[in-house]
Amino acid sequence: MSSKRQEQAKIIEKLSKRKDKARGCHFKKHEIEKLLTMYDKHLEGSLNVKKLDRLRFRDILHDMFGMTDDMLLDRVFRAFDRDNDNYINEDEWVMGLSVFLNGQLEEKVRYCFNVYDLNQDGFISREEMYQLLKHCLVKQPTDEDPEEGIKDMVEMCLKKMDLDHDSRLSYSDYAKSVEMEPLLLEAFGRCLPEPDKCHCFMNLISDEYTKY
Known part of the structure; x- marks a missing residue:
């Protein structure tokens, strides 16, 4: 197994064990794997960039979820970027989407x-x-x-x-x-995905027998 695959396997195992109802990961193992594959695809063609930057993340929100408000796009990025380093790492990507798509009301x-x-x-x-x-x-x-x-x-x-x-x-x-x-x-602007957009995105990652 390559070092990249080993690293990814560790992340999947770690995230899949977060079962706390309010702050756990709401994805299954094969869904986390799909999300990490998707994460890597969005970094393709980037020189020496190993994390999602603000512009790539905004493109994802725009293309996959139809979000266009510049102020809210920036604030959503900030909500995902938990360590405030101006990048979204793999852990932040999966856990952010866990709330964004499947979060409990709290x-x-x-x-x-x-x-x-x-x-x-x-x-x-x-x-x-x-x-x-x-x-x-x-x-x-x-x-x-x-x-x-x-x-x-x-x-x-x-x-x-x-x-x-x-x-x-x-x-x-x-x-x-x-x-x-x-x-x-x-009340102050849409910062969560519309149900139909959420459904389409979940369809991309939910079938463990299809490739993204």
């Missing part, structure tokens, strides 16, 4: 909150909500100021989700709000 809540917490201070502020929501409204041919519409949306979100009334969302505010109303999970 995992998805934590993931989405981390995406929306732009400055990573543990809160989603008014300013962050404004930045996240400003691309959501389609500009209408009216005299109404679109910025006022965004500000109104921010205030509506705070009224609905700011449970401790401190004019910002803590993780507790956000998690309790989503528990009461699951549709609020992606």
Whole structure:
């Protein structure tokens, strides 16, 4: 067995043993193997690059999941990049996709909150909500100021989700709000795959008798 295959086998074995319901790996061994093969294919043609960089990762999100918002693409990258080295290694790739595609609600809540917490201070502020929501409204041919519409949306979100009334969302505010109303999970922009995109991706890796 080549050193690469040995290394991959160790990663598969390690990840497949992570069975914790909230923070475990939600893929089977053959699915992890497919994901690692996919990871390597995305590095083909790269000189001396052994990890996924931001641009390649954004291309994957765009091509496979139809995600296009630049700010959210960057934040999803940050959520996957757990060691903050500006690359996604094989472990981060598999564990990130585990939440992205198959995560328990608690995992998805934590993931989405981390995406929306732009400055990573543990809160989603008014300013962050404004930045996240400003691309959501389609500009209408009216005299109404679109910025006022965004500000109104921010205030509506705070009224609905700011449970401790401190004019910002803590993780507790956000998690309790989503528990009461699951549709609020992606209140500030889509950062999880659409069900059909998720289904198509899982079909790529779920059949252990087909090659990617």
